[in-house]
Amino acid sequence: MMRTIEILLVIIILTGAFIIASFFAVLPLPRQVSPTNLERLALTTLQALDGDHDLSETIFKPSNDSSWSDLQVALSASLPPNMVYNLTVYEVQPGNTQLYQKTDSISNAQSLGVSTGSSSYLIASSNVTFSFTPEKIGERGGGGTLYILNCSDSNGWWITGYTAQKLAEDLYELLSPYFQSTIMVQNTTQFGEILNGTKISASPYENVSNAVIINTCGEAVPVPSGYYAGAGSQDSYAKYCYILGQRVKEYNWTFASIVGYPLYYVSNTGRFPGSQNTWGIYGMQLVGAAGLNSFLQGLDNQTYSYNNNWITADLAGSVYLSSDAIYCCNYYGIYPSYYQTASRALPSSIAATYHLSIPTYLFNPSGGYLAGAVFKQATSGAFLALGLTRTPDIRLTALGLLAYYRPRLYRSDFTSVGTSRLVILQLGQMGGA
Numbered sequence: 001m002m003r004t005i006e007i008l009l010v011i012i013i014l015t016g017a018f019i020i021a022s023f024f025a026v027l028p029l030p031r032q033v034s035p036t037n038l039e040r041l042a043l044t045t046l047q048a049l050d051g052d053h054d055l056s057e058t059i060f061k062p063s064n065d066s067s068w069s070d071l072q073v074a075l076s077a078s079l080p081p082n083m084v085y086n087l088t089v090y091e092v093q094p095g096n097t098q099l100y101q102k103t104d105s106i107s108n109a110q111s112l113g114v115s116t117g118s119s120s121y122l123i124a125s126s127n128v129t130f131s132f133t134p135e136k137i138g139e140r141g142g143g144g145t146l147y148i149l150n151c152s153d154s155n156g157w158w159i160t161g162y163t164a165q166k167l168a169e170d171l172y173e174l175l176s177p178y179f180q181s182t183i184m185v186q187n188t189t190q191f192g193e194i195l196n197g198t199k200i201s202a203s204p205y206e207n208v209s210n211a212v213i214i215n216t217c218g219e220a221v222p223v224p225s226g227y228y229a230g231a232g233s234q235d236s237y238a239k240y241c242y243i244l245g246q247r248v249k250e251y252n253w254t255f256a257s258i259v260g261y262p263l264y265y266v267s268n269t270g271r272f273p274g275s276q277n278t279w280g281i282y283g284m285q286l287v288g289a290a291g292l293n294s295f296l297q298g299l300d301n302q303t304y305s306y307n308n309n310w311i312t313a314d315l316a317g318s319v320y321l322s323s324d325a326i327y328c329c330n331y332y333g334i335y336p337s338y339y340q341t342a343s344r345a346l347p348s349s350i351a352a353t354y355h356l357s358i359p360t361y362l363f364n365p366s367g368g369y370l371a372g373a374v375f376k377q378a379t380s381g382a383f384l385a386l387g388l389t390r391t392p393d394i395r396l397t398a399l400g401l402l403a404y405y406r407p408r409l410y411r412s413d414f415t416s417v418g419t420s421r422l423v424i425l426q427l428g429q430m431g432g433a
Helices: 002-024 038-049 054-058 067-078 164-178 188-195 234-250 290-299 323-332 394-405
Strands: 083-092 100-107 116-124 132-134 145-149 181-185 212-215 220-222 254-257 265-267 284-286 356-361 372-377 382-386 409-411 420-429
Touching (some): 038 054, 038 067, 038 116, 054 116, 067 100, 181 188, 234 265, 254 394, 323 356, 323 394, 382 394
Parallel strands (some): 212 254, 254 382
Antiparallel strands (some): 265 284
16 A cells, blocks of 8 residues: 555656646747758749749849739749748949949848848849850960861762862851961862962961861862872872871871761862762762871871771761760860761771870770771871761861860950849748747
8 A cells, every 4th residue: 555655656746847847948939940941942932933034034124114023923922921031133243343233122021030041043134145265276386277178179079968168168167266277278279289388378377387187078188280190090199198198297287087988089170070989979089998098107107008908897886975075065065966877987906007196086986996086196197087977067077176176265254234133032931939
């Protein structure tokens, strides 16, 4: 009996202690136990209001425009009912004056209370065009001249759907901003002058040494009169390709072949008016695989030897841009197709044969072959080869050269008045104990 009384006394004492402690304890408010993250709510609300660019359009309109009323309705509908807000818009000022100038403000309360949170959102006007100034290739060293073979007396091959002259125009538009001097080589006579180391323009920036030469004729290459001997044998045309390779090395040129099997034909409509490539394209003479082999021999300054062995491969499936090429796509704003077909891919083994390094992979290697890459000779000269199928995409040529030279882009400073505004949304919470 005594044991039962003791247990009851203990229960009474503990219960009384709990009741007394609860009476005097100060418990936190529910919103303090699980508070609303006002900063995050403010930012997500601003992002939601600008999801369809409604916020961006409204804040650049006059204060009496009806869109401000629509914005306030949308803002109130986006927030919980116990939330008060103040949305303030500031114009970003250029120069050394006051950085932010208040332009407009909307609110649903005179005071936001003691506890508030806010987020900011920077918006540019839809009328603003951001621009950049590219670095000129050659500014950090010699060279800086781009020669585009726009020869009116040469025909192209493997450039289905285009003419060499049209491709030259497109390349000029794409690449001329990146070079100190861009010169259209209008005929094979001018090309012969360049091969002899002679300038062909009055531009003070023209520099034959360290130049870039783009052959727009695809598998054919313009040949000046006097740059081959004999009665027109393939061997004599291959020797011309050998000399071309020597000139690339001598003048430290980067020679770009835009599509197909490089140097498979030579073209001069004045010299070969009655000759065609068996496909009805006149003014052309067949060189065959010996053209590329001879060019590489000349580039490496090897002794000339006629070699007509076919060295390229027709790759199964598609080839894909390398990660470095994709980076350059985004940096320079040039977006060719991510994948291509390649029926004239060069073997990577030529690097060892002709003392070449490969500083730029435009496409990922496939089975020991390269669909697009820049081959740099050990001492001087480089060769961009795109062994793709038929229709050329000159964006790939531009991308390959820019990935190789890496000219920097200088973004223009944003200094125009009234083109950038800062939106600050400040939130407070009322009631809800």
